[in-house]
Amino acid sequence: MLLGIILAVIFLSILILVHELGHFWAAKKFGLLVEEFGIGLPPRIWGKKIGETIYSITVLPVGGFVKIFGENGNDGEE
Numbered sequence: 001m002l003l004g005i006i007l008a009v010i011f012l013s014i015l016i017l018v019h020e021l022g023h024f025w026a027a028k029k030f031g032l033l034v035e036e037f038g039i040g041l042p043p044r045i046w047g048k049k050i051g052e053t054i055y056s057i058t059v060l061p062v063g064g065f066v067k068i069f070g071e072n073g074n075d076g077e078e
Contacts, residue, residue, distance in 0.1 A: 013039075013062055020064040033069035040064065 017039060027034050033052055038044065040058035047056035 009062060016062070016064045020066050023066040027066060027068050034066060035069050036065070036067040038065045038067070 020037070020039075024034060024037050035052075036047075036054040036056060038056040038058050039061075041060040041063040042058050044056045044058050047054045049055075
């Protein structure tokens with residue numbers, strides 16, 4: 001039972017990583033500025049800036065994200 005849960009979490013993490021790599025690749029292909037590519041969910045425990053992008057590993061191992069410049073969800077209102 002425990003092994004099944006662990007394997008499911010690992011499989012889901014790999015699936016999410018591949019999905020987020022698709023977003024990352026598409027953003028780069030269309031010339032968008034990718035501010036951060038993260039594995040897991042924040043807060044960040046490790047990060048390295050290569051070029052214009054921060055590659056990070058975060059606290060919660062399930063999930064991931066690609067932060068694209070200008071994509072903040074408030075439509076320019078601050």
